[in-house]
Amino acid sequence: xxxxxxxxxxxxxxxxxxxxxxxxxxxxxxxxxxxxxxxxxxxxxxxxxxxxxxxxxxxxxxxxxxxxxxxxxxxxxxxxxxxxxxxxxxxxxxxxxxxxxxxxxxxxxxxxxxxxxxxxxxxxxxxxxxxxxxxxxxxxxxxxxxxxxxxxxxxxxxxxxxxxxxxxxxxxxxxxxxxxxxxxxxxxxxxxxxxxxxxxxxxxxxxxxxxxxxxxxxxxxxxxxxxxxxxxxxxxxxxxxxxxxxxxxxxxxxxxxxxxxxxxxxxxxxxxxxxxxxxxxxxxxxxxxxxxxxxxxxxxxxxxxxxxxxxxxxxxxxxxxxxxxxxxxxxxxxxxxxxxxxxxxxxxxxxxxxxxxxxxxxxxxxxxxxxxxxxxxxxxxxxxxx
Amino acid sequence: xxxxxxxxxxxxxxxxxxxxxxxxxxxxxxxxxxxxxxxxxxxxxxxxxxxxxxxxxxxxxxxxxxxxxxxxxxxxxxxxxxxxxxxxxxxxxxxxxxxxxxxxxxxxxxxxxxxxxxxxxxxxxxxxxxxxxxxxxxxxxxxxxxxxxxxxxxxxxxxxxxxxxxxxxxxxxxxxxxxxxxxxxxxxxxxxxxxxxxxxxxxxxxxxxxxxxxxxxxxxxxxxxxxxxxxxxxx
Numbered sequence: 105x106x107x108x109x110x111x112x113x114x115x116x117x118x119x120x121x122x123x124x125x126x127x128x129x130x131x132x133x134x135x136x137x138x139x140x141x142x143x144x145x146x147x148x149x150x151x152x153x154x155x156x157x158x159x160x161x162x163x164x165x166x167x168x169x170x171x172x173x174x175x176x177x178x179x180x181x182x183x184x185x186x187x188x189x190x191x192x193x194x195x196x197x198x199x200x201x202x203x204x205x206x207x208x209x210x211x212x213x214x215x216x217x218x219x220x221x222x223x224x225x226x227x228x229x230x231x232x233x234x235x236x237x238x239x240x241x242x243x244x245x246x247x248x249x250x251x252x253x254x255x256x257x258x259x260x261x262x263x264x265x266x267x268x269x270x271x272x273x274x275x276x277x278x279x280x281x282x283x284x285x286x287x288x289x290x291x292x293x294x295x296x297x298x299x300x301x302x303x304x305x306x307x308x309x310x311x312x313x314x315x316x317x318x319x320x321x322x323x324x325x326x327x328x329x330x331x332x333x334x335x336x337x338x339x340x341x342x343x344x345x346x347x348x349x350x351x352x353x354x355x356x357x358x359x360x361x362x363x364x365x366x367x368x369x370x371x372x373x374x375x376x377x378x379x380x381x382x383x384x385x386x387x388x389x390x391x392x393x394x395x396x397x398x399x400x401x402x403x404x405x406x407x408x409x410x411x412x413x414x415x416x417x418x419x420x421x422x423x424x425x426x427x428x429x430x431x432x433x434x435x436x437x438x439x440x441x442x443x444x445x446x447x448x449x450x451x452x453x454x455x456x457x458x459x460x461x462x463x464x465x466x467x468x469x470x471x472x473x474x475x476x477x478x479x480x481x482x483x484x485x486x487x488x489x490x
Numbered sequence: 491x492x493x494x495x496x497x498x499x500x501x502x503x504x505x506x507x508x509x510x511x512x513x514x515x516x517x518x519x520x521x522x523x524x525x526x527x528x529x530x531x532x533x534x535x536x537x538x539x540x541x542x543x544x545x546x547x548x549x550x551x552x553x554x555x556x557x558x559x560x561x562x563x564x565x566x567x568x569x570x571x572x573x574x575x576x577x578x579x580x581x582x583x584x585x586x587x588x589x590x591x592x593x594x595x596x597x598x599x600x601x602x603x604x605x606x607x608x609x610x611x612x613x614x615x616x617x618x619x620x621x622x623x624x625x626x627x628x629x630x631x632x633x634x635x636x637x638x639x640x641x642x643x644x645x646x647x648x649x650x651x652x653x654x655x656x657x658x659x660x661x662x663x664x665x666x667x668x669x670x671x672x673x674x675x676x677x678x679x680x681x682x683x684x685x686x687x688x689x690x691x692x693x694x695x696x697x698x699x700x701x702x703x704x705x706x707x708x709x710x711x712x713x714x715x716x717x718x719x720x721x722x723x724x725x
Contacts, residue, residue, distance in 0.1 A: 107595075107602050114590035396586040399547050400600050400647075401575025403568060482547035 108406065112413040115390075126382045127422040130465065133375035134426025134458050135433055140368035141454040142434050147354055147361055149447035153282040154346035157320040158218060159327055161313040162349075164340040170309035171339050173296075178333060179313055184326035187316035189214035192292055192309075196259025196268060198249070205245045205443045206284075207259065209292040212240075218316050221279040222287075228253070228274030236294040238273035242285035244442045246275050257288075264295065264303075284446035315343070372461045379469035383415050387473030394477045395485025408474040415470035416463070423462025427455050494654060494687050495521040495544055500553030502539055502710075513539045515710045517553070521703075526681040526688045528698035531707035537691045538659055540707065544689060545578050545657045546570050558654040575603040579648030581658035585640040587632040587647075593639075594619065594628035597646045604651065618646035622676060638669030645676060649686070656680075658690040662697050674700045 116123055145152075161179065163169035173190070180188045194207035212233055216222060224232075224240060231253075232238040239257060251257065257270045270290055278285050292310070299307040317326055327343035334341045344352075354361070387394075394407050430450050438448035480488065500517040503510050513536045521527055529537040542548035543555060546562045555563050558577055565573055580586075587596045598615040606614065619625050622642040632640050641661060648656050658677065662670035678700050680686045690701060698704050704716040 107599060110595075111588070111590060118590060392584070392586060393588060396580075396582070396588075398571065399545070399574065399578075399580050401571045401573075401578075401603050403571050483542050 108409055108413065111410055112417055115386075115410070115414050116417050122382065122385075123418060126379060126418055127425075129378050130375055130419055130422035130462070131426040131429065133371050134423050134462060135429045136371050137368050137461060138427065138430030138450060138454050138458045139433055139437065140364050140371070141457060142430070142437075142448060142450050143445070144361055144364055144368075145451055145454065146445040146448045147357070148351075149282060149445075149449075150284065151347050151350035151354060153221075153284065153447065154350050155320075156323065156345065156347070157317045158346045159315040159317065159323060159330070159343050160346055160349040161315060161330055161341050161343045162311070164331075164342040167311070169339065170306075170311055171313065171341065173308040173310055175334065175339075175341070176310070176313055179315060179330055182326065182329050182333060184318055184322045184329065185315055186318045187214060187218060189218050189314045189316075190292060190310035190312070191215065191314060192295065192311040194259070194264070194288075194290065194295070195262045196264075197262060198257065198259055203249070203443070205242075205286050205288055207288040207290065209290050209295040211292050212289070215289070215314070218314055221283045222276040223279050224274050224276045232273040235271060235273055236291050236297075237269065237271050238291065239270035240274040240276055240289045241272060242287050242446075243275055243277045244285040244446065245288065246272070248442060264299070264306075266302075281449055282447055286443050286446040372465065376465045376468050379415065379419060379465050380472065382418075383411065383469045383473050386414065387411055387477055391477070391480075391485050392489035395480075395482050395489060398482045398485065404478045408478045411474040411477060412467065412470040416466040419462050419466030419469070423459055423465075426462070427458045430455065430458065492523050493520050494523045494525070494558055495519070495689070496554065496556040497544075498554040500540075500543065500550050500555055502536070502543065502548070502550050513710050514543070514550070517710075517712055519705070519712060521687065521689065523687055524681070524685040525703055526678070526701040527690065527703045527705060528701035529689065529691045529705050529707060530693070530695075530698050535707040536710040537707045541657050541659055541689060541691050544655070545580065546574050572603075575600060575651065577654040579651065579653035579656040581641070581644050581648050581656065581661045583660035583663040585632070585637070585644045585664075587640055587643055589632050592629050592631055593624060593635065593643045593646075596632070596643055597650050600647060600651050614650050615646075618650040619643075621649065621680075622646045636669065637665050638672055641665060641669070641673050642676065645673070645680070649680065649684075655687045655689060658688060660691055660693065662692070662694060670694070670697070 161171070161175070163171055176188050176190055179185055189211050192209040194209050196207055197203070198205070216224065216229070228240070232240050241251065251272050253272055253275070255272045257272055259268045259270065261268055276285070296307055315326070315330070317323060323345050327345070330343040331341050394410075397407060398404070434448055434450045438445065442448070497517055497519040500514060501512070502514040503512045517540065529540060531537045539548065543550050544557060546557070546565070550563060554561065560573065562570060562573060588599065591599065594615055597618050598611050601611040601614055616625065616628070619628055622645050624639060624642050624646065627635060627639060632643070635643065661677070662673050665673060674697055677688055677690070681688050688701070690697070692698050699718070702718045706713045
C-alpha cells in the first residue's frame with residue numbers, strides 16, 4: 105500500500121509541465137463551472153429570498169400598466185390581508201446608463217414594515233420620513249458610487265421625464281446574505297405630487313401593490329379573493345405570491361439560463377476529454393512498467409489503482425483548488441456586477457457539485473486506460489511497449 | 491537433483507491476421523534444480539515464448555507445464571500472479587526498473603507482496619544489493635545508473651524473493667561488452683554459489699557458454715542439446 109501511494113505520488117510529478125498544465129486546465133474548468141452555476145443561482149436569488157407571507161398584485165394585462173391607488177384601500181379590506189403597500193418602478197439613469205440599479209417609489213411607512221429584511225438605522229429612517237426628497241439606498245450601491253448621507257443624487261427619468269434630485273437620507277443593509285442590497289427607494293408621494301402637476305393622467309396610480317398576509321398558508325385563497333374583487337373592473341388584477349412574481353421574470357430569460365447550464369456541463373465534458381487524453385498518454389508511456397509489475401506478481405487491481413489513483417490525485421487536487429477559487433472569483437464578479445447580480449453567493453450545492461464533477465472527471469478519465477492495462481496480459485503488455 | 495521444470499508435449503500458436511502461426515510445437519523438456527540453461531535460436535524460433543510459458547506470463551495451448559511441482563497451466567490469472575511472485579525472478583533485456591523508485595526501492599518492491607515486516611524487507615533488499623555490489627548506489631534512481639548497474643539492480647530484484655527459478659530474457663542484449671561480461675559473471679556466480687536455477691534466452695554465443703546446458707530452438711522445435719561440464723563454466 106505504501107508503494108502504491110509512493111508510485112502514484114512520484115508518477116504524478118514525472119512530467120511536471122504536463123501535470124501543471126492539466127491541473128491548470130481543471131482549475132479553470134472547475135472555477136468556470138462554479139461561476140456559471142452561481143450565475144444561475146443568482147438568477148433565482150430574488151425568488152429564493154422572497155417571503156411566503158407576501159403577495160404581489162399587478163395589472164392583469166401587463167406589469168407596464170398601472171393600478172389605481174384606491175385599489176389599496178379595497179385590498180386592505182379583504183379577508184386574510186394584514187397590510188398593504190404600494191410601489192412604482194422609477195427607472196432613472198444615474199449619470200450613465202451603465203450605472204443601473206433598481207429604483208422604486210414607495211410608501212415608506214407601509215413598505216418597510218412589510219420588508220423587515222431591509223435593516224435601516226432608526227435615525228436614518230426618521231430623516232428619510234421627514235424629507236420628501238429623501239432616498240434610501242442599499243449598502244452595495246452606496247459603496248459602489250461612494251455616496252455619503254446628505255449627498256444629492258440626480259436621476260434622469262426615463263418613464264417620468266426630467267432630472268430628479270434626491271437626498272440620501274439612509275442606507276439599508278440586508279438582514280441576511282440573500283437580501284438584495286442594490287435597491288434605491290424614494291417617496292411615492294413626492295413622485296405623485298409632481299405627476300399631478302406635469303402629467304395628471306399618470307397621478308394616483310401605482311405599479312404594484314404589496315400585500316402582507318395574516319396567514320401565509322392562505323396565500324392562494326387571498327390571491328383569488330383580491331382578483332375576484334377587481335374582476336370586470338377598469339383594471340383587472342393578477343395576484344401571485346412574491347416567489348411566483350419573481351419567477352415570472354426568470355421565465356422571461358429561461359433560454360439564457362438553459363444555455364448557461366448547458367455551457368457549465370460542457371466545460372466539464374471538455375476537461376473530461378482533456379484529462380482522458382492525459383491519462384491515455386500516461387498509460388501508453390507506462391505499458392512496459394505495468395507489464396513488469398504484473399510479471400513480478402502485482403495483481404490487476406494494483407495496476408488499476410495506480411492509474412485511477414494518479415488520475416484522482418491530479419483531478420482532486422486541481423478540483424479542490426478550483427472549488428476554493430470559486431469564492432474569490434464570485435466575490436469579484438459580485439463586486440463588479442453587483443447591480444446586475446445583487447446576490448452572487450456561492451452555494452454549498454455549487455461547491456459539492458464542483459467536487460463531484462471533479463471526481464467524475466478523474467474516474468472517467470482513468471476508466472479506459474485502467475481497463476486496458478488491467479485486461480492486457482503481461483506478454484501483450486511487453487509487445488505493445490515494443 | 492530434482493526436476494524443477496517439467497514440460498511435456500507443449501504447444502503454442504498465435505493468431506496473426508486471421509492466421510494461426512505455430513510458435514512452439516511438441517516441446518518436451520526437463521530442467522533440474524540448480525541448472526543454468528541457455529535457450530538459443532534465431533529470431534522467431536520461439537525461445538522467448540518458451541521462457542514466458544515457463545515463467546507463467548503466457549499460457550500454452552496444450553501440453554503439460556509443471557514448475558516446482560505445480561501444474562501452472564491450471565492456475566487462474568490471479569493465482570498465477572501470486573505464483574510468479576513466489577517462484578519466479580525476472581531479468582529483462584531492458585532492465586524494466588521503475589524509474590521513479592530508487593535502486594533500493596526497486597529491489598524492495600517484490601517483497602511488498604510477501605508477508606515480511608518492513609525491517610525484514612529492508613534486510614533482504616540490502617543483502618540483495620550487497621550481492622550485486624551496489625550497496626553504495628541504493629539511493630540512486632535508475633537514470634543515475636549505468637546500463638550494467640541497472641541490470642545488476644534488476645538481478646537483485648530477481649533474487650530478493652528467493653525464487654525457485656530465475657528467467658532472464660537477453661540479459662546482456664542492451665549492454666556493452668564489459669558490462670555484459672560483468673552480468674554474466676554475476677549470473678554464473680549466483681548459479682554456482684547459491685545454486686539458483688537460471689533459464690536464459692540469448693543470441694550471444696559467449697553468454698550461452700556461461701550456462702552449462704544450451705538448448706537450441708528451430709521453428710518452435712527443440713533441436714540439439716549441448717551440455718558443458720560445470721567446471722568449464724566455472725573456469
